[in-house]
Amino acid sequence: MNCPSEVEGVSNDGILYVEKGNIITSTYVERMPEATLAAFSHVARVGSLEIIPSDYMVGGDRLNIIVLDNDLNKDPTVVETVLVRVATLKVNEPQKLVELTEDEMNSGRFVGFLTTVPSDPANPTVAVRTDLFMAVEPGDEIDVFYLDEAIPNGDAQDIFRRVTVAFTGTIKACVASVNATLSTSGCQYTSFSDNGLVTYMALPGDTITVNITDRDISSSTQDLNVTAYASPTQTGDYQVLEVMQVATGEFSGQLRTSTNPIYARPNDGVLLIEADTDIVVTYIDRVPRLNQVSTVT
Numbered sequence: 001m002n003c004p005s006e007v008e009g010v011s012n013d014g015i016l017y018v019e020k021g022n023i024i025t026s027t028y029v030e031r032m033p034e035a036t037l038a039a040f041s042h043v044a045r046v047g048s049l050e051i052i053p054s055d056y057m058v059g060g061d062r063l064n065i066i067v068l069d070n071d072l073n074k075d076p077t078v079v080e081t082v083l084v085r086v087a088t089l090k091v092n093e094p095q096k097l098v099e100l101t102e103d104e105m106n107s108g109r110f111v112g113f114l115t116t117v118p119s120d121p122a123n124p125t126v127a128v129r130t131d132l133f134m135a136v137e138p139g140d141e142i143d144v145f146y147l148d149e150a151i152p153n154g155d156a157q158d159i160f161r162r163v164t165v166a167f168t169g170t171i172k173a174c175v176a177s178v179n180a181t182l183s184t185s186g187c188q189y190t191s192f193s194d195n196g197l198v199t200y201m202a203l204p205g206d207t208i209t210v211n212i213t214d215r216d217i218s219s220s221t222q223d224l225n226v227t228a229y230a231s232p233t234q235t236g237d238y239q240v241l242e243v244m245q246v247a248t249g250e251f252s253g254q255l256r257t258s259t260n261p262i263y264a265r266p267n268d269g270v271l272l273i274e275a276d277t278d279i280v281v282t283y284i285d286r287v288p289r290l291n292q293v294s295t296v297t
């Protein structure tokens with residue numbers, strides 16, 4: 001086993017110093033049956049880059065970045081650093097260099113993070129180069145690049161990971177207007193605001209149209225979790241809604257209601273309601289983790 005010429009490790013101290021490209025051979029001598037078992041592993045030479053969250057993030061999240069690369073651990077007695085580059089396709093948003101720090105003197109594992117702030121597309125926030133954060137909007141793609149300066153053939157290689165900023169889902173439930181020009185909301189009856197939550201009126205027995213938007217959901221409506229229940233409810237009835245895609249990121253479903261107790265069974269296709277109960281329709285958005293609620297009374 002070669003030791004790096006500049007660092008002669010203390011023998012048998014539990015730490016094995018290796019140079020890149022070395023093969024570490026571990027042997028184990030078995031007494032019965034008499035045999036020597038050997039295992040081989042290469043010292044990593046191509047770095048790895050990991051980001052958390054890994055697929056979708058939300059404005060305001062911290063983007064955690066981890067690089068594993070033994071080549072960067074040049075001195076096992078010193079905590080070292082490496083820079084990674086974070087770029088976005090958002091207009092005028094400068095790329096950021098993020099310093100990662102070795103988490104132990106001799107780990108070869110470099111960790112750091114970039115703070116993000118949510119930006120409203122209608123009134124965008126843009127970070128300047130010296131800001132320690134990046135402003136992100138739903139749909140933005142954030143790319144993290146780690147330039148590995150030494151891979152086996154001697155070349156440098158950019159390793160990158162991409163995370164997408166998620167859209168916050170919305171839900172609206174009301175009785176659809178029979179005459180679309182009757183109201184711009186597309187709803188038959190009036191609405192009022194209850195603690196900031198818009199509630200539409202309905203009559204017992206009405207069929208309620210539920211519209212959901214979430215552009216993270218591409219086509220598979222299986223991913224949409226929409227449930228309605230009456231509140232307060234004596235019966236415990238609830239109804240899971242089937243929704244269809246009507247446009248990109250837009251989904252629609254129908255909720256049938258009745259005051260007839262034969263529909264008391266949960267999830268039988270009809271929600272049992274009484275006069276003066278609220279119907280609460282909930283869409284559980286996976287990213288960001290939010291329950292979006294719409295009520296009908």
Ligand SMILES: [Ca+2]
Pocket residue numbers: 072073074075076077078079080102104105106107108
């Ligand atoms: Ca080190």
Ligand SMILES: [Ca+2]
Pocket residue numbers: 166167168169214215216285286287288
């Ligand atoms: Ca979403």
Ligand SMILES: [Ca+2]
Pocket residue numbers: 237238239263264265266267268269270271272
């Ligand atoms: Ca029912």
